[in-house]
Amino acid sequence: xTGDGAGDQVSGGESQVSGAGDQVSGGESYGDxxxxxxxxxxxxxxxxxxxxxxxxxSFGDAPNTNVCPVCLGLPGSLPVLNAKAVELAMxxxxxxxxxxxxxxxxxxxxxxxxxxxxxxxxxxxxPINVGGWLELPDGSRVGIVRAHIEEDxxxxxxxxxxxxIHGSSYSLVDYNRAGVPLVEIVSEPDIRSAAQxxxxxxxxxxxxxxxGASDGRMEEGxxxxxxxVSVRRRGASELGTRCEVKNLNSLRSLTRxxxxxxxxxxxxxxxxxAVAQETRHFxxxxxxxxxxxSKEEAFDYRYFPEPDLVPLAPDAAWQxxxxxxxxxxxxxxxxxxxxLIGARGGTAGDxxxxxxxxxxxxxxxxxxxxxxxxxxxxxxxxxLARAANEAAAxxxxxxxxxxxxxxxxxxxxxxxxxxxxxxxxVLAEMLLHGGDPATIARAKGFEVMDEGELATVVxxxxxxxxxxxxxxxxxxxxxxxxxxxxxxxxxxGRADGKAVIAALDRLRS
Amino acid sequence: MSAGLDQPAERAGLTGSAAxxxxxxxxxxxxxxxxLSAGELDRFAKQLGAVLEHASQVNALDxxxxxxxxxxxxxxxxxxxxxxxxxxxxxxxxxxAPASEDGCFKVPRILAEER
Numbered sequence: 001x002t003g004d005g006a007g008d009q010v011s012g013g014e015s016q017v018s019g020a021g022d023q024v025s026g027g028e029s030y031g032d033x034x035x036x037x038x039x040x041x042x043x044x045x046x047x048x049x050x051x052x053x054x055x056x057x058s059f060g061d062a063p064n065t066n067v068c069p070v071c072l073g074l075p076g077s078l079p080v081l082n083a084k085a086v087e088l089a090m091x092x093x094x095x096x097x098x099x100x101x102x103x104x105x106x107x108x109x110x111x112x113x114x115x116x117x118x119x120x121x122x123x124x125x126x127p128i129n130v131g132g133w134l135e136l137p138d139g140s141r142v143g144i145v146r147a148h149i150e151e152d153x154x155x156x157x158x159x160x161x162x163x164x165i166h167g168s169s170y171s172l173v174d175y176n177r178a179g180v181p182l183v184e185i186v187s188e189p190d191i192r193s194a195a196q197x198x199x200x201x202x203x204x205x206x207x208x209x210x211x212g213a214s215d216g217r218m219e220e221g222x223x224x225x226x227x228x229v230s231v232r233r234r235g236a237s238e239l240g241t242r243c244e245v246k247n248l249n250s251l252r253s254l255t256r257x258x259x260x261x262x263x264x265x266x267x268x269x270x271x272x273x274a275v276a277q278e279t280r281h282f283x284x285x286x287x288x289x290x291x292x293x294s295k296e297e298a299f300d301y302r303y304f305p306e307p308d309l310v311p312l313a314p315d316a317a318w319q320x321x322x323x324x325x326x327x328x329x330x331x332x333x334x335x336x337x338x339x340l341i342g343a344r345g346g347t348a349g350d351x352x353x354x355x356x357x358x359x360x361x362x363x364x365x366x367x368x369x370x371x372x373x374x375x376x377x378x379x380x381x382x383x384l385a386r387a388a389n390e391a392a393a394x395x396x397x398x399x400x401x402x403x404x405x406x407x408x409x410x411x412x413x414x415x416x417x418x419x420x421x422x423x424x425x426v427l428a429e430m431l432l433h434g435g436d437p438a439t440i441a442r443a444k445g446f447e448v449m450d451e452g453e454l455a456t457v458v459x460x461x462x463x464x465x466x467x468x469x470x471x472x473x474x475x476x477x478x479x480x481x482x483x484x485x486x487x488x489x490x491x492x493g494r495a496d497g498k499a500v501i502a503a504l505d506r507l508r509s
Numbered sequence: 510m511s512a513g514l515d516q517p518a519e520r521a522g523l524t525g526s527a528a529x530x531x532x533x534x535x536x537x538x539x540x541x542x543x544x545l546s547a548g549e550l551d552r553f554a555k556q557l558g559a560v561l562e563h564a565s566q567v568n569a570l571d572x573x574x575x576x577x578x579x580x581x582x583x584x585x586x587x588x589x590x591x592x593x594x595x596x597x598x599x600x601x602x603x604x605x606a607p608a609s610e611d612g613c614f615k616v617p618r619i620l621a622e623e624r
Contacts, residue, residue, distance in 0.1 A: 047591050063612040064599050072602065084591035104579045111542055113616040126579075157613070172613035300540055310584040509515030 033231045035262045038189035043214045044222040045088045049153045051181035052079030063174035071179035075116030085181035089149045090322045091211040093129030096144045103128040103314035105306040113173050114153040122150035124303050136199045143188030154178035195260040198251050206330040206363040233264045241275040247282045257282035261289050308393050333362045341380040357388035372403030378410040390424050394431035409437035421493030422446040458503040461486040538569035
């Protein structure tokens, strides 16, 4: 997989663009041409240990602290397959409607220092998961060729020069990642636009998180995407020559890289040229794909069966156990939240906003929070907004939020016992250290501002800005927000925005 | 690795019973990063040719009703629990390496050709 160093995280890519609900940049048009895209997604599995040894599978530890004779490839060491990795691979396969088959492991041989063994163990002609499909939120379906198990490679950092291989004088290698379990999910070339590729990657990420197989963190490299891109004349049935684009560290890079690559290939063909089959690297800064290998030399990995590992054939009982343990997948959970919100009504925003918020909470596994809050009477719009924005910003901590505490907080806010700003501050504290919202609010000195106190502050800011007040009186309604801002500043967020506007109204009348 | 299972060995002429040329031997040597003299290439081409010849004799047998053997041991599903075990001491590990820096293995510049 990364034998050519493509997977190296040398350039700090941009951070993850969150949420399936992000606006996809639709409407790309390539004239008479149609893109044909297939994606290969590498997903690091959330196991405690590596694929073939008991070293911790842990991101961000000091270099080379999670290494042992097996993952360093020391002579005489022998790999033993991690049962949890197999289970997670089966969960992925089941969620993607694949057949789970008897499988085996091969050695992929290459010389590159990211693997100390000089080979990577991967499933080759007999992968564990074969065939399947994934349905996108827009109703389109993308076929899955296979989803196989393999081990990740180490991380190389090229010292000197630009950080890229070219121009560096030596490289530093950290083998903490070497041997971390991966599942590689290979799609059929069913994708027809950069926007659809993004939808696929976002939906797949949501599914991987829902199965418990992945944390879905693209910015930490736990989900990495390569795109196989070709173009052909509309209506043509044969495929064009494809290029593989690597180093897609975010959904945004994926969209940009595919769009660039399609335009590049169309440009070549329109000028009468031919696209050369090659591997290309997406340069984040330039927004362009660049060829990685000058020679058209097919890598000969000399695959052969891994003699130190025996075949894998999960029996029917294990397979049904895995299938039974899978919770509902994102599509089903999105409809459940929509139905719940539809039934409760309330102040959920316009359709697009709430659909985007629903996608985000489901993708991040926060729909349980929303369900708990809404079923105990919290306004759906408020529950969705706090979950999709403030809770979601807490990252992993959000999944650990106690639904009862979340609900209690929103009830305080809905009852105006906390202003929106105060509620957000309490939620931030709950994400950091946990705790009961009422207790946190008291500790922070948050209390309801009574009407009299608020009226005094409002009077004060109005007196400080006579010009604005005059224009407001003349009907310039948007200045209400100006005064709300002033009051918030003066009260350090203790005031309630709606109460401020009500107080302004009283002053005006 | 994409879905297509390329067989570069076939392109290199490594299958079939045809005599193994010294060009193919040189290709294999390059993949293994072994430097061989012309005389050695010639000698190894003959020896590897004999091995391939033997394999092609086995290949000629009708094995239609024989189940493929993935492993000589009659075992499947050898698995371990997902329980961490202590890793090695980093200093001890790096002490075995020819060079290290900042807790990492230090390796020579990767040649452009290898990219």
